[in-house]
Amino acid sequence: MRKVTQLAVVDPAICTGCRICTRVCPVLAITVVDRKAVVNNPACTGCGGCEQRCSFRAITMIERDDPYEIRFTWDESQTEAVNALCRKANFNPEQIVCYCTETRANEVAAAVLAGNDTPEKVSAATGIRTGCKIECVQPILRILDAAGIKPERPEGGYQWYGLTATVYDIPDSIREKYAGSGFDFDGDREIFDEVRDAGL
Amino acid sequence: MRPPITPAPPRPSQYGLAPELVTKRMAELPGMTSVLVRELFPDLPEVIYPVPGASREEEAAVIDAATRASLEDVDMSMITSDKSVNICASHHGFTLLGGYAYAQMLRTIRDVIVERTGTQNVRLRAGVGMRLRETEEYIKAHKLDEYFGKGKARGVAPIDEGIPIETEIGTLYGIKAIYDADFIVHAHNSDVREVHFHRQVDRAVKPFGMSYARADTRSTYHQNLGPRGANFTARAIFNSDFVKSKFAFASFLDMSPAGVVGVMSDNDLYRMNEALTLKGLQYYGKIITLFGELSDCIVGLDFPCPVPYVFASGVIYANFVGANVDAFDLRTLPPYTWYTEAFYDASNQPLSKAVVEVNPHIRMVIHNYAWGGYPSSFFSRHTPTIVVKREQADMMSRCPMNVYYMENALIADSLDTAMQFAYKTTGTDKVVIFDGAASGINVSESMAVELVEKAKLVSEKVDRELMPLWLKQRGLEKYI
Numbered sequence: 001m002r003k004v005t006q007l008a009v010v011d012p013a014i015c016t017g018c019r020i021c022t023r024v025c026p027v028l029a030i031t032v033v034d035r036k037a038v039v040n041n042p043a044c045t046g047c048g049g050c051e052q053r054c055s056f057r058a059i060t061m062i063e064r065d066d067p068y069e070i071r072f073t074w075d076e077s078q079t080e081a082v083n084a085l086c087r088k089a090n091f092n093p094e095q096i097v098c099y100c101t102e103t104r105a106n107e108v109a110a111a112v113l114a115g116n117d118t119p120e121k122v123s124a125a126t127g128i129r130t131g132c133k134i135e136c137v138q139p140i141l142r143i144l145d146a147a148g149i150k151p152e153r154p155e156g157g158y159q160w161y162g163l164t165a166t167v168y169d170i171p172d173s174i175r176e177k178y179a180g181s182g183f184d185f186d187g188d189r190e191i192f193d194e195v196r197d198a199g200l
Numbered sequence: 201m202r203p204p205i206t207p208a209p210p211r212p213s214q215y216g217l218a219p220e221l222v223t224k225r226m227a228e229l230p231g232m233t234s235v236l237v238r239e240l241f242p243d244l245p246e247v248i249y250p251v252p253g254a255s256r257e258e259e260a261a262v263i264d265a266a267t268r269a270s271l272e273d274v275d276m277s278m279i280t281s282d283k284s285v286n287i288c289a290s291h292h293g294f295t296l297l298g299g300y301a302y303a304q305m306l307r308t309i310r311d312v313i314v315e316r317t318g319t320q321n322v323r324l325r326a327g328v329g330m331r332l333r334e335t336e337e338y339i340k341a342h343k344l345d346e347y348f349g350k351g352k353a354r355g356v357a358p359i360d361e362g363i364p365i366e367t368e369i370g371t372l373y374g375i376k377a378i379y380d381a382d383f384i385v386h387a388h389n390s391d392v393r394e395v396h397f398h399r400q401v402d403r404a405v406k407p408f409g410m411s412y413a414r415a416d417t418r419s420t421y422h423q424n425l426g427p428r429g430a431n432f433t434a435r436a437i438f439n440s441d442f443v444k445s446k447f448a449f450a451s452f453l454d455m456s457p458a459g460v461v462g463v464m465s466d467n468d469l470y471r472m473n474e475a476l477t478l479k480g481l482q483y484y485g486k487i488i489t490l491f492g493e494l495s496d497c498i499v500g501l502d503f504p505c506p507v508p509y510v511f512a513s514g515v516i517y518a519n520f521v522g523a524n525v526d527a528f529d530l531r532t533l534p535p536y537t538w539y540t541e542a543f544y545d546a547s548n549q550p551l552s553k554a555v556v557e558v559n560p561h562i563r564m565v566i567h568n569y570a571w572g573g574y575p576s577s578f579f580s581r582h583t584p585t586i587v588v589k590r591e592q593a594d595m596m597s598r599c600p601m602n603v604y605y606m607e608n609a610l611i612a613d614s615l616d617t618a619m620q621f622a623y624k625t626t627g628t629d630k631v632v633i634f635d636g637a638a639s640g641i642n643v644s645e646s647m648a649v650e651l652v653e654k655a656k657l658v659s660e661k662v663d664r665e666l667m668p669l670w671l672k673q674r675g676l677e678k679y680i
Contacts, residue, residue, distance in 0.1 A: 094545035102577065137415055191543075
């Protein structure tokens with residue numbers, strides 16, 4: 001769920017068409033036409049990533065005339081499948097997976113099950129990864145992976161690079177090597193298990 | 201009672217309220233006083249900075265001399281005159297005491313590299329948290345762009361182009377611009393700060409998994425590895441062949457709650473890490489434990505940083521939010537950390553018995569001056585919050601990371617009306633102000649009395665009970 005109140009606006013007199021904005025936009029709402037960035041206004045979530053990374057300060061954020069809310073809903077009959085996908089990715093369906101938008105795992109899973117098969121489509125459908133754009137790409141990739149989906153990165157994009165390890169992937173050799181140094185992988189895995197299974 | 205310490209001034213930034221709108225500071229309220237941290241804990245070391253009565257230039261000379269002295273035994277022979285060097289920095293250092301000491305350390309590191317190696321190709325790469333242009337602001341404010349030379353000082357962000365790094369837990373990703381030199385120098389600070397995240401385990405290594413890392417890696421840290429294993433992300437990257445091949449040395453501002461104790465430099469980051477782990481526990485363990493002993497109070501946020509990062513007595517507000525649980529004890533889950541935040545269900549009930557409520561003694565929060573640019577809705581949801589001035593409330597609501605912050609906060613027209621409401625509603629006159637007061641803390645007179653009364657007992661408890669536990673959990677029994 002995400003309230004969208006801001007809109008990116010490009011000043012074509014400043015824009016050089018360098019494409020940085022297209023490479024960081026989490027919902028692919030910007031294209032370059034005739035060497036100028038063009039924002040697809042309805043698709044823009046107002047995250048400000050383009051404005052923050054534009055080297056020429058050609059983009060400003062303005063208040064939307066038409067604020068809206070992104071929220072992905074699903075039929076109750078799908079809840080079992082949604083919850084199962086969350087737990088397969090080692091999330092509790094109701095836990096938060098995006099700290100900015102407070103998107104929960106079940107909303108992401110429902111969006112994935114509905115056919116949103118890339119992080120960019122999931123972000124557009126749920127609003128996840130449209131706040132800081134930093135901390136929540138792994139939950140999206142984990143849920144896509146649990147659904148058997150191997151997404152393609154946007155061509156030339158910096159939106160994301162790849163799925164990484166979780167506490168479940170830490171091999172015994174690493175756990176033994178660093179035992180006693182403060183990295184409590186076993187304890188953390190117990191908490192993850194407890195959270196994942198809560199409500200079962 | 202001492203007069204209040206002058207708070208850190210408001211700073212012009214795109215992430216915060218315009219300084220001219222910050223018309224009254226909490227330290228100006230009637231009945232406020234201050235306590236110096238070295239009065240509370242006399243065993244804290246003497247600081248070299250700030251220097252009372254000294255000019256900015258004289259203080260810079262102190263940091264310059266300390267940095268040069270720390271670098272005397274550092275091997276720079278791997279850097280020849282034809283090599284390039286990136287001095288890697290982070291935004292955090294610029295938030296300490298106005299950032300002047302950190303900026304001077306960066307200048308001196310540059311100068312010494314040039315003097316000793318002959319290379320002219322020394323750049324500054326300054327990472328950020330979530331305010332992606334924040335270090336650009338600091339670079340300009342401290343004129344580091346002019347000092348390093350045209351195009352050589354730049355801010356880098358976690359959504360910039362990445363570079364894969366093969367580690368012992370698989371591929372992780374760094375920011376390409378951090379590593380686009382032959383050698384890197386890790387220039388940071390040692391204050392404990394986000395103990396809820398790093399748990400004082402590998403504190404000195406953390407930026408390799410954070411400020412210097414791509415979003416993919418930071419998401420690994422905050423979503424994948426868990427509340428005690430998270431900082432292994434940083435170790436995995438630092439241990440990689442790729443990073444080892446580029447790492448030259450590290451320099452750290454050695455911080456205590458009272459200020460800068462010194463500068464440390466070493467070619468061996470783990471040797472420095474062990475020393476800083478010990479110092480961090482010694483310097484910060486007592487003040488954070490003392491925060492956990494305080495009774496019901498009103499908290500003031502009044503510093504140019506996002507909500508959890510506003511400072512008092514050298515520690516951040518997030519430390520106070522979780523002070524009801526010993527964050528240094530690795531058996532616990534801090535009441536505030538992103539894993540904790542994640543582990544509440546849709547009806548705001550914890551999904552794990554390890555999740556406990558935030559510090560219940562924070563009865564009300566007066567957000568007089570604190571920035572957006574960091575997800576902070578957790579704080580207004582879990583503690584009654586009043587935001588001073590509609591302009592500041594609107595600023596929070598415009599922030600893409602805080603779209604829900606104001607759903608659980610009230611707005612006051614002025615600081616005075618906010619405080620009247622807080623005093624009346626909470627029934628306490630005890631106030632703790634997070635306003636960046638150097639070397640001390642601004643509080644109400646009643647809270648000053650409580651701090652002094654409890655400090656001695658806390659000091660004994662830490663020395664006798666907690667420090668041995670903390671050291672043992674980190675494999676540092678030899679220091680007990």
